Amino acid sequence: MRRALAVASTSPDDVPVGAVILGPDGAELASAGNERELTGDPTGHAEILAIRRAAARLGEWRLEGCTLVVTLEPCTMCAGALVLARISTLVFGAWEPKTGAVGSLWDVVRDSRLNHRPEVYGGVLEPECARLMRDFFR
Numbered sequence: 001m002r003r004a005l006a007v008a009s010t011s012p013d014d015v016p017v018g019a020v021i022l023g024p025d026g027a028e029l030a031s032a033g034n035e036r037e038l039t040g041d042p043t044g045h046a047e048i049l050a051i052r053r054a055a056a057r058l059g060e061w062r063l064e065g066c067t068l069v070v071t072l073e074p075c076t077m078c079a080g081a082l083v084l085a086r087i088s089t090l091v092f093g094a095w096e097p098k099t100g101a102v103g104s105l106w107d108v109v110r111d112s113r114l115n116h117r118p119e120v121y122g123g124v125l126e127p128e129c130a131r132l133m134r135d136f137f138r
C-alpha cells in the first residue's frame with residue numbers, strides 16, 4: 001500500500017489514486033496513478049491502467065494469482081475490470097462512499113452470481129489514503 005500511495009500523485013491534475021499489481025510470487029508487475037485529466041481518457045483510472053500494464057507484461061489477460069493494491073475503493077468500472085481480469089486478491093485503502101463498488105454503494109466483486117470473486121481486504125492504511133484525497137480536494 002505504501003508503494004500505491006507513492007504512485008498516487010504521478011499526475012498533478014488527477015485525483016490522487018495509486019494502484020500496484022503484484023504477481024503470484026509477490027513481485028511488482030505494474031503500477032499506475034490516475035491519468036484521466038492527463039490523457040483525456042474517461043477510463044484512465046489507476047486500476048485500469050495497472051491491469052492493462054500487468055497483462056501486457058505477462059502477455060496474458062488472466063491475472064490469476066495476482067493482487068491489486070489500490071489506495072481507494074474501486075468504482076464500478078474498475079471493480080468490473082478486476083473481476084474480468086481474474087485478479088485473485090484486492091487490497092484497498094480508503095472507503096469511497098460516493099462511488100465505491102466494493103461494499104459502499106455496490107459490491108460488484110462479491111456478487112454471488114459471478115463465477116470469479118476475489119478475496120478482499122479493505123481499509124488498509126486507511127488514514128493515509130483518506131488524507132491524500134482530503135488534501136487534494138481542499
Ligand SMILES: [Zn+2]
Pocket residue numbers: 045047074075076077078079
Ligand atoms: Zn475506477
